[in-house]
Amino acid sequence: MSDSPLPAVDYLKIPDDGDPYLEGYKCSSCEAVFLGERANCSKCGERDQMEAVTLANSGTLYAYSIVHRSFPGIDVPYISAIVDLDGGGTVKGNLINVDPEPEKIEFGMPIEVVYDDALGRKDGEGNSYLSYFFQPSNAAS
């Protein structure tokens, strides 16, 4: 079992010294941004032109759904949000610190990415995980 939390997804990086961040891969030929490591660009087809980039911790809400029915054991309701990060990259995650009501959610609202424990979820070996969440950028964290 790991002493420190593991990343919930491969594109969440936890440096030994420093803050966690989301990592994208950017095509140096066409500038398309992807989540996670990859060798080839699926936008332009270039090979071996992908470079790791640190994605921004700020962005805007593009679209969402308010999830009321999910699989057993998953707390509902929650907001499933799609966020366009400043500088490129689109990420999906839970939008927190907003009431799950359509009236409280605005397209284009400024969002910040925050990092926290993965809702207490552990794997079969008992490892804890670190995940990322979205919240309105004016919310007190």
Added chain:
Amino acid sequence: MTDAYVVGVDMIKFGRFPDKTVPQIGAEAAHLALDDSGLTIQDMEALYCGNLGQASGMVGQRILQEIGQTGIPVVNVSNACATGATAFREAWASVKAGLYDLVIAVGVEQMGRGLLGGAGGSKGISKEGLLGSGTMPSVFAEAGMEHARNYGTTFEQFAKVSVKNHHHSTMNPKAMYQIETPLETVMNAEMISYPNTKLMCSVNVDGSAAAIIASEKKAKELGLMSRAVKIRASILTSDPWQERDLVMPDVNTCTRRAAAAAYEMAGLGAEDVDLVELHDCFATAEILHYENLGLCDDGEAGRMIDDGEVALGGKVPVNVSGGLLSKGHPLGATGIANIYEVSTHLRGEAGQRQVEGARIGLTHVIGLGSACGIHILEKAS
């Protein structure tokens, strides 16, 4: 190249058949379609089978084990919710290419109940409800909310799609449900993923549909032209790169490209289409496809549902079968069931739900991942 015609087509009434096997369910539709054409399995030169749940299970061959092992070539097809349309298209292509004069396409599915999809892979911990939602109702809710963002489409407008399609299905004895669902019933149903309530989600059902495709020469030779339906266009696309691809499956671009190619192949425009069976896996999705298929201008879809233009009796009726929302959505069968519905109208045999004077019809499916299949059909003259 020869023209290709549907000379026999049918579907079983969709429902839940836990006591039957997938090949048994598929065999029923194959028999119905053969009977509709007056031909037998011995007349078929190849079989194209669409099924997802047992994609590695040689379902096409097992259907022949139910209805006649004639030794013909069998191709088993899997392409998400475009599976049935892909099998139909492969059958069409073989006739167009001159390989065969008479072939059968069968789509069949036996479904479980409940939510399809879910976020993230199996490694580590579950991502569902942690990194948003990957359930199908949520994915298509988000696609609908993109439309709401762009054009101000409302929850009520999305809900009206379900009111319409459930109403249509009251006139379709082969639909899973024949129940009126007024607007307040749809909007007050259990919320699954806003803005999709339970009545705005397609029904998981078992079902099958089949079609017999003939070359023009063979159809004439057999005297089958009087009820034949000409396949004016068959198009399949995959999803071109889009910047939000990785978190937001794009059902729009592949549909727009398929529609443009289909209209070009048919030498027709959207204005020539008399009825449409499109992929209303969720009420939110149907709204997007009015625009994607060119039935209205961008931003006009909400008005189109408000004005009743897509209801039976309207300018271009959409999903008069009841659609996936009410007829049901047995994934591998859906694409061929759409062909059955449109063909039935073109033949003037749709009874109470008949689109009067229908001459040209369009079918559309989307398989998430993504595949888009479009067919344009015309009553043979």
